[in-house]
Amino acid sequence: MDKEKEAEKVKPEKLPNTNAFQDEFTRNFMASTEEMENGYYLFESGIEAFTLNFPKNANMDKVYYQSDGGKYEKFNFGETSVEKNIDYVVVGTLRDEESTKWVDSYLNSLSKTNGYEGEFRKYTQKNNDIYYAEFIDKVSEEKNGFYYVFLAYIMSSNSNKALSMSYSSKCYSSTQDCLLNLDIEREKAKKVFHSVRFKP
Secondary structure (H helix, E strand, C coil), X not given: CHHHHHHHHCCHHHCCCCHHHHCHXXXXXXXXCCCCECCEEEEECCCCCEEEEEECCCEECHHHCEECCCCEEEEEXXXXXXXXXXXXXXXEEEEECHHHHCHHHHHHXXXXXXXXXXXXXXXXXXXXXXXXXXXXXXXXXXXCCEEEEEEEEEXXXXXXXXXXXXXXXECCCCCCCCCCCHHHHHHHXXXXXXXXXXXX
16 A cells, blocks of 8 residues: 555654554554544545544554455454543445345344344435444343444445444443443444445
């Protein structure tokens, strides 16, 4: 990536003091050092298929990143705040092929992957059709043993590009009080989902 070569020329101490730029792998996907809006930078897909708003203190996970160089890309990013006792992760899979129009198939896959059994609500945001769902996943009887999970299948109205995305948040510690707020986490998830812009 050209961005990767450019990023290598800049020393970390001259970049914004945020995880998005201080982490070597993550900053390869940042399109600019200027914030798009408070707390978010512009993330550019490694195959230049889309952009989205990326939380400034999140990190990309290199281990889970996959790409075929043109029509497929899978990514994973998240953030852990020990101080706030909050941990979240965003997983996304981009496909650019005719099969993305088979909405039911992709919704079934997204549901099965995340253990969801309900319906999705469809609405339009900019030039994207979004199928959205949310639920609380109780994983244990221990204190804070749950996740807030937000799902979205985001389709371009102008191409075959589509993103399957999940945003899941939980309390980092099972011994501290959990201050997770459903409304706040929903807003954060939709901030990412609604910022997706597919490139031609």
